[in-house]
Amino acid sequence: xxxxxxxxxxxxxxxxxxxxxxxxxxxxxxxxxxxxxxxxxxxxxxxxxxxxxxxxxxxxxxxxxxxxxxxxxxxxxxxxxxxxxxxxxxxxxxxxxxxxxxxxxxxxxxxxxxxxxxxxxxxxxxxxxxxxxxxxxxxxxxxxxxxxxxxxxxxxxxxxxxxxxxxxxxxxxxxxxxxxxxxx
Numbered sequence: 001x002x003x004x005x006x007x008x009x010x011x012x013x014x015x016x017x018x019x020x021x022x023x024x025x026x027x028x029x030x031x032x033x034x035x036x037x038x039x040x041x042x043x044x045x046x047x048x049x050x051x052x053x054x055x056x057x058x059x060x061x062x063x064x065x066x067x068x069x070x071x072x073x074x075x076x077x078x079x080x081x082x083x084x085x086x087x088x089x090x091x092x093x094x095x096x097x098x099x100x101x102x103x104x105x106x107x108x109x110x111x112x113x114x115x116x117x118x119x120x121x122x123x124x125x126x127x128x129x130x131x132x133x134x135x136x137x138x139x140x141x142x143x144x145x146x147x148x149x150x151x152x153x154x155x156x157x158x159x160x161x162x163x164x165x166x167x168x169x170x171x172x173x174x175x176x177x178x179x180x181x182x183x184x
Contacts, residue, residue, distance in 0.1 A: 047162040050075075050155070051145035055108055055135035058122060063135055065142075066161070068104040072183035073157040074176070075106045077137075077148050079116045080124035084170035085152045089130060091173035095180070096132050103180055104133075110143060110151065111136040158183045 050073075052066045065073065076092065078085035096105050109121045118136050125134060137143055146155065155166045156179040164182050167175060 050157040050161050050163040053137075053142040053145040054139070055106075055137045055142055057133075057135055058118070063106075065106065065157070068106065069161045070159055071102065071104045072159050072180065073104045073106060073155075074180060074183075075108065075142075075146075075155040075157060077108050077110060077143065077146070077151055077153045079110045079151055080121045081115055082151045088152055088170040088172070088176075089128070089132075091171070091176055093130050093132055095173060095176050099180065103184070107132045107134045108142050109134055109136050110140075110148070111138045112140075113138070154179065156180065156183045 050065060052064055054062050054064050057063055065075070074092075078089070080086075092105070092107070109118075110116055111118055111121065118138075121134065121136070125132075142148075146153070150168060152170055153166065153168050154171055154176070156164050158164055165179060167179065171179075
C-alpha cells in the first residue's frame with residue numbers, strides 16, 4: 001500500500017511539473033509589446049568597446065564581430081521559438097532590404113541544440129522567406145560576451161566597434177531606424 005501511494009504521489013508531482021513547465025513556456029513564447037525607447041546612448045568619451053565573439057554561418061564557417069567593423073553593426077539575438085522575435089523580424093527584414101549595403105546586420109540565433117537547432121531556425125527562415133544574414137551561436141560565445149538573458153535583444157555598434165546603445169525586448173521599425181541613426 002505504501003509503495004502504491006509513493007508511486008501515485010510521484011506521478012502527480014510529475015504531472016504538476018509538466019503542466020507548470022507548459023504554462024511557463026507558453027508565457028515566455030507569447031508576444032510582448034515593443035519597448036518604445038532605446039537604452040541611454042553612450043556619449044563621446046564614455047565609449048564602451050563592443051565585445052568580440054565567434055559565431056558560425058549556415059555552412060559552419062566562423063565569423064567574428066571584429067571582421068564586420070568599418071560599417072555600423074546591428075547585432076540581434078533571436079530564436080525561432082521566441083514570440084517577440086517573430087514579431088520584430090519582418091521589420092528587420094524591411095530595414096535590411098533598404099540599408100543592408102551600408103549597415104552590417106548580424107542576426108545571431110541562440111542555438112542550444114535542443115529547443116533551438118540550426119535546422120529549426122533555417123526551416124523557419126525559409127518558410128518566412130527571410131534573407132537576413134543569420135549566424136548560429138552554438139558555443140554561446142556571443143550570448144556570454146553580451147550577457148544576454150532574454151530574447152530578443154538588439155545592440156547598435158558604430159563602425160569603430162563602440163557599443164552605442166541597445167534594446168531589450170522586441171523593437172519596431174521606428175526604433176530600429178532610430179538605433180541605426182545613432183551609429184551611422
